[in-house]
Amino acid sequence: MKANASQWAQLLVVYGALMGLLALTAGASFLPGGWWSTPVALAIATAKAFLIFYFFMRLRGQSGLVRIFAVAGFFWLAILLVLTSADYLTRLWAV
Amino acid sequence: MPPLNPPAPPSRGYLSDGTTVASWLCTRDHKRIALLYLFTITFFFLIGASAAALMRWELTRPNGDLMTSDTYNRLFTLHGVVMVWFFLIPSIPAVLGNFVLPLAIGARDVAFPRLNLASWYIFVCGGLIALYAIVVGGVDTGWTFYTPYSSTYSNSNVMVMATGIFVAGFSSIATGLNFIVTVHKLRAPGLTWFRLPLFVWAIYATSIILVLATPVLAITLALMALERGFGVGIFDPKLGGDPLLFQHLFWFYSHPAVYIMILPGMGVVSELVSCFSRKKIFGYKVMAFSILSIAGLGFLVWGHHMFVSSQSVYAGVVFSLLSFLVSVPSAIKVFNWIATLHRGSITFGTPLLYALGFLALFTIGGLTGIFLATLAVDVHLHDTYFVIAHFHYIMVGGGVMAYMGGIHYWWPKISGRMFPEGWARFSAVTIFVGFNLTFFPQFLLGYLGMPRRYHIYPAEFQTLNVISSAGAAVLAVGYLVPLCYLTWSFFHGKDAGPNPWNATGLEWQTPSPPPSHNFEQTPVVTRPPYDYPPL
Amino acid sequence: MTSAEPASAPSPYSDAAQRDVANHLGMWTLIATEILFFGGLFLAYCVYRGAYPAAFSAGSHRLDFWSGTVNTAVLLTSSLFMALGDAMIRVGRRRGLQVCVTLTAGLGVLFLAIKFSEYREMYAEHLVPGIRYGAAGPPQMQLFLFLYFVMTALHAVHMLVGIGLLGWLLTLNRRGRLSRDRRAPVSMVGLYWHFVDCVWVFLYPLLYLIPR
Amino acid sequence: MSAAPLSEIGGGAGWLPEASSFAPRVDRVFDGLLAASAGMALFLTVLTLVILVRYRRGSAGSRKAVRIATWKIETAWIVATTAVFLFFFVQGTSVYLEMRRIPAGIEAINVVGRQWMWDVRYPGGRREFNRLHVRLNTPVRLLLSSEDVIHSFFVPAFRLKQDLVPGKVVEAWFDPTRAGTYMLYCAQYCGTAHAEMTGTVVVLAPDQFAAWEGGRDGGAESGSPGLAGAARGSAIFQKYGCAQCHGDAAGSRAPRLAGVYRGPVRLADGRFVLADDQFLHDAILRAPKCAVAGYAMTMPTYDGVIPEGDVLDLISYIKALPPAPASQVP
Numbered sequence A: 001m002k003a004n005a006s007q008w009a010q011l012l013v014v015y016g017a018l019m020g021l022l023a024l025t026a027g028a029s030f031l032p033g034g035w036w037s038t039p040v041a042l043a044i045a046t047a048k049a050f051l052i053f054y055f056f057m058r059l060r061g062q063s064g065l066v067r068i069f070a071v072a073g074f075f076w077l078a079i080l081l082v083l084t085s086a087d088y089l090t091r092l093w094a095v
Numbered sequence B: 001m002p003p004l005n006p007p008a009p010p011s012r013g014y015l016s017d018g019t020t021v022a023s024w025l026c027t028r029d030h031k032r033i034a035l036l037y038l039f040t041i042t043f044f045f046l047i048g049a050s051a052a053a054l055m056r057w058e059l060t061r062p063n064g065d066l067m068t069s070d071t072y073n074r075l076f077t078l079h080g081v082v083m084v085w086f087f088l089i090p091s092i093p094a095v096l097g098n099f100v101l102p103l104a105i106g107a108r109d110v111a112f113p114r115l116n117l118a119s120w121y122i123f124v125c126g127g128l129i130a131l132y133a134i135v136v137g138g139v140d141t142g143w144t145f146y147t148p149y150s151s152t153y154s155n156s157n158v159m160v161m162a163t164g165i166f167v168a169g170f171s172s173i174a175t176g177l178n179f180i181v182t183v184h185k186l187r188a189p190g191l192t193w194f195r196l197p198l199f200v201w202a203i204y205a206t207s208i209i210l211v212l213a214t215p216v217l218a219i220t221l222a223l224m225a226l227e228r229g230f231g232v233g234i235f236d237p238k239l240g241g242d243p244l245l246f247q248h249l250f251w252f253y254s255h256p257a258v259y260i261m262i263l264p265g266m267g268v269v270s271e272l273v274s275c276f277s278r279k280k281i282f283g284y285k286v287m288a289f290s291i292l293s294i295a296g297l298g299f300l301v302w303g304h305h306m307f308v309s310s311q312s313v314y315a316g317v318v319f320s321l322l323s324f325l326v327s328v329p330s331a332i333k334v335f336n337w338i339a340t341l342h343r344g345s346i347t348f349g350t351p352l353l354y355a356l357g358f359l360a361l362f363t364i365g366g367l368t369g370i371f372l373a374t375l376a377v378d379v380h381l382h383d384t385y386f387v388i389a390h391f392h393y394i395m396v397g398g399g400v401m402a403y404m405g406g407i408h409y410w411w412p413k414i415s416g417r418m419f420p421e422g423w424a425r426f427s428a429v430t431i432f433v434g435f436n437l438t439f440f441p442q443f444l445l446g447y448l449g450m451p452r453r454y455h456i457y458p459a460e461f462q463t464l465n466v467i468s469s470a471g472a473a474v475l476a477v478g479y480l481v482p483l484c485y486l487t488w489s490f491f492h493g494k495d496a497g498p499n500p501w502n503a504t505g506l507e508w509q510t511p512s513p514p515p516s517h518n519f520e521q522t523p524v525v526t527r528p529p530y531d532y533p534p535l
Numbered sequence C: 001m002t003s004a005e006p007a008s009a010p011s012p013y014s015d016a017a018q019r020d021v022a023n024h025l026g027m028w029t030l031i032a033t034e035i036l037f038f039g040g041l042f043l044a045y046c047v048y049r050g051a052y053p054a055a056f057s058a059g060s061h062r063l064d065f066w067s068g069t070v071n072t073a074v075l076l077t078s079s080l081f082m083a084l085g086d087a088m089i090r091v092g093r094r095r096g097l098q099v100c101v102t103l104t105a106g107l108g109v110l111f112l113a114i115k116f117s118e119y120r121e122m123y124a125e126h127l128v129p130g131i132r133y134g135a136a137g138p139p140q141m142q143l144f145l146f147l148y149f150v151m152t153a154l155h156a157v158h159m160l161v162g163i164g165l166l167g168w169l170l171t172l173n174r175r176g177r178l179s180r181d182r183r184a185p186v187s188m189v190g191l192y193w194h195f196v197d198c199v200w201v202f203l204y205p206l207l208y209l210i211p212r
Numbered sequence D: 001m002s003a004a005p006l007s008e009i010g011g012g013a014g015w016l017p018e019a020s021s022f023a024p025r026v027d028r029v030f031d032g033l034l035a036a037s038a039g040m041a042l043f044l045t046v047l048t049l050v051i052l053v054r055y056r057r058g059s060a061g062s063r064k065a066v067r068i069a070t071w072k073i074e075t076a077w078i079v080a081t082t083a084v085f086l087f088f089f090v091q092g093t094s095v096y097l098e099m100r101r102i103p104a105g106i107e108a109i110n111v112v113g114r115q116w117m118w119d120v121r122y123p124g125g126r127r128e129f130n131r132l133h134v135r136l137n138t139p140v141r142l143l144l145s146s147e148d149v150i151h152s153f154f155v156p157a158f159r160l161k162q163d164l165v166p167g168k169v170v171e172a173w174f175d176p177t178r179a180g181t182y183m184l185y186c187a188q189y190c191g192t193a194h195a196e197m198t199g200t201v202v203v204l205a206p207d208q209f210a211a212w213e214g215g216r217d218g219g220a221e222s223g224s225p226g227l228a229g230a231a232r233g234s235a236i237f238q239k240y241g242c243a244q245c246h247g248d249a250a251g252s253r254a255p256r257l258a259g260v261y262r263g264p265v266r267l268a269d270g271r272f273v274l275a276d277d278q279f280l281h282d283a284i285l286r287a288p289k290c291a292v293a294g295y296a297m298t299m300p301t302y303d304g305v306i307p308e309g310d311v312l313d314l315i316s317y318i319k320a321l322p323p324a325p326a327s328q329v330p
């Protein structure tokens, strides 16, 4: 029973962190924007996603194999984004 | 491994476990689902082949006077769509993969038997939608669906066809997911990763591509269809959209998809070459890793379809380099197959004839892929018949040859009967001859500048086109003969016995046809793969 | 796929632990597929936002910031209850599971209601490309709004599927089919629900928080 | 349009001529690839046949295992293959970069692709359809754009291909090194008449080019309407690409012209007008004024493109067409 209480407490702490991050990113959007706004917003989103994957989706208790499967989708998405950017970012370069 | 000589089968195994229609349509047995797929894709092959026959008939005349342009355009679209998505992509994975994979790893079934059956129903749904699109007037965009033609200008049933492919895509995803989990979790005790037959490795790598690439095709077709439906969308140049983005998304799926079409064939050929030279495959680990690296690197080269599309010059250079690199593992595989034959004890059964045909034709197709990956040369050859010849050499000469070889190799296991060897050798040779007659002239046509998707062409291209069409007639004979004798042998062939080829591999330790649950006791593996006795 | 098979049907598995890992691998594979399914849209977003930053900023400021923010909070809370429900059934508390899953589904419905009111508002303001559009602004703003609708609608479809799955869990639980030892459906639906939540976590800053 | 005579393709040469400055360079890369591939394929074929014969079952060949370690063999051919591939990558890329390095300071010719014709606009304001005249040994810069879907400008004799993408202007260039008439194809599938979206590139020696620049296609003299005019009109109808849209094979993109003359025509704004000579004249030169109901406004304005004499011949031709069986009102 005690183990469970600590588990629920842990979930609540993670939830608090998630809501805190949400408040942070929503609040930051009222500041005057700059080049850093979007990277910061995406960093916060990544942190939130990590918390959800690691605690809510219980990756922390899973085998390495399952963790690899969890990362694979993001890795392949990165391939799609990076190689397509290789086209769009260099279109105007001189030959 | 010496065969265990199981007791004579009381009946025809899984085939006699219920003979009602419902027992087939509600089955969860991977072997029966494999047969359901076999019938379905054979039907689609005949449709795609009929379109090819009509196209080759039209191309005997330079004036394009046997059919209208719209008819011809609908024919090559139908041919490409059906052959790729409704025949070749499901061919080896969904038929031979479904049948052999659980047997080869000593499992009772795939990991999710219901999902397996559902995948066939999804496939049939997608197929029926595609057939509906064909029946109500066809589609004239080419299998590549390039925007803005497909999204704005075409007057054909693009939405319906896109829906059919979209639906069939989820069947691919379900199959891939099932095989990945099956290989990870259901291997027999002792069957470590490096004891797996290369066919299993190939199906596993293919499944990874299926799961990670197909969703991108689905969303791309959905975006194209939305643009068509609402008249506004992200590929529309009027709003600042870029048609090249569609091409990036399409080829991010469709280049990996060409490896979906060849990797299973490479797996089959590895089994055939090893079995008929009675020798362990040469460089087994290198073969396994080359399969994985083709699957991985295959995701990095899609831009080689866009060299003249006005994508960035630098992106072109990067994609060209990566295309050369992805070819290295393919070359290694060719060398290893030949090295496996070296100092073997070779018998020329029909499956080996198909495997040798694969070796020759895949090599030619692959080498011409190298021509196309070379930037300066592709500028000239892009969208000519050279490309058509390149991919038919690989997909028909490689993929379909391997599929036919695999069907013949496992036919005794599937049906419990032998096919007539004489007829089978005749048709294997006929296919090889007819194939080269059909597609070799197309390399010349392409170099001379005959563009793809042209049914009206300058008169001096006629001779080569007529030769090509004559070859297609020979090819038709080569494909129709096996259809006849395999059907005949299913009912009347000689009893095969559990292991007619004396092959290693767990699937040959079951009776032919195997019982519904495959194995009485779960086998325990203690030996490396292809463990043939020393010569 | 995940429900308990009748005892007579042949199972490919040798024991429950093996089946459990297989279920997890299958679900994570599905999630990888889903990431790339949404991935095509994220790619389009990146390309066009890079090309037309001003139009995207203008489009973003036509969205209702508070709806997006409240919806994020709603989904994060629903995920909390889903995780709590999973923790409940792990100690066999079926009533607790029922309460948590009901709350999760309720918050999901609330999310969709807020989303729908946003759509209706935008329809009234002629901000729906292809259906009702008449906004002043650069033509590329339509690219942003089109992507907004496709991304959020695809997400909403996933929410609908998720709510359906939650309803299925409630039914299973009411029939006594879930327990400490038979909780695979809860884990599987939970993974799916959290994943859909994660997608929104990225959609929120990309769509609502583009700086001027 | 179909079945062009031999001279249209190769400028008289049977095989594909090398008619631009980079054609020989591309061909040398191709030849290298061909030599390596054919050599490799031949070697592997012979090797395999020898193995098949020597090691068939029951033959006398030794079956002892090879003495060299497998990993050494594998490493050797991985390295060798990679090296050969990288060699060809470098060759192909260096030639390609040269092909894409567009010389500065040349006046550009605009080439507009449209379903299914090539609309060529020279710097001086002159305009041609499906035909491009260039001067020998003078680099030519093209600005390619499309009005509808993706097309591709493909001249095999120049080893030149470049897609035309709607919404952007793409540059290409070539330096013609051999006089003659060469086929121009549309290489990117663009719909119904994609296979007929062909044309020619005419490379003229400097003196001939000057004569071409001076004249207007030899300037067809304006003749009297009548049968001779109708015969000339038929050729003009082909030359300006009218048949691409109004021909019998063109589908329903544009109205059939047979039987139009002296019939009622319903305009897009709902009015009916009588198709007299004046109407046909305006329809050809200023299509937007005569928008016919039921068709997209895709017909180009030929004002300043077709000389008046040719217009009269076209009208004679349209009048002389045999009436179509079905009603012309869409």
Ligand code: HEA
Pocket: B144, B258, B259, B261, B262, B304, B305, B323, B324, B326, B327, B328, B330, B331, B332, B334, B335, B362, B363, B364, B365, B366, B367, B369, B370, B372, B373, B374, B378, B381, B382, B383, B387, B390, B391, B394, B395, B399, D036, D037, D040, D080, D081, D084, D085
């Ligand atoms: C199963 C299908 C399949 C496979 C496996 C491949 C394999 C390859 N393909 Fe192909 N390809 C297609 C199907 C396939 N392709 C299709 C369908 C299209 C056209 C799509 C369309 O537009 O409709 C296409 C188009 C295509 C293009 C675009 C052409 C264009 O439109 O302009 C290119 C360009 O790089 C290319 C390259 C390659 C390469 C480098 C490989 C490599 O993987 C090949 C590797 C193999 C070898 C290299 C052979 C073995 C090697 C040896 C024996 C060693 C020899 C040694 C030396 C020479 C040293 N392919």
Ligand code: HEA
Pocket: B046, B049, B050, B052, B053, B055, B056, B076, B077, B079, B080, B081, B083, B084, B088, B141, B142, B143, B144, B388, B392, B395, B396, B400, B438, B451, B452, B453, B454, B455, B472, B473, B475, B476, B477, B479, B480
């Ligand atoms: C994936 C597999 C695949 C397969 C197996 C084939 C098989 C064949 N293909 Fe195809 N092909 C493609 C994939 C495939 N093709 C693709 C993707 C395209 C590009 C489409 C596009 O541009 O969008 C293409 C395009 C294509 C073209 C170019 C069209 C053009 O650009 O204008 C040609 C032309 O010759 C052709 C010919 C053939 C032939 C002769 C066969 C032969 O191998 C077929 C053998 C069979 C026969 C010759 C007829 C036998 C007949 C029967 C078995 C049944 C008869 C039954 C009845 C009449 C009831 N194909």
Ligand code: CUA
Pocket: D113, D115, D116, D150, D151, D152, D186, D187, D188, D189, D190, D191, D194, D195, D197
């Ligand atoms: Cu224009 Cu094809």
Ligand SMILES: [Cu+2]
Pocket: B254, B255, B258, B301, B302, B304, B305
């Ligand atoms: Cu490719």
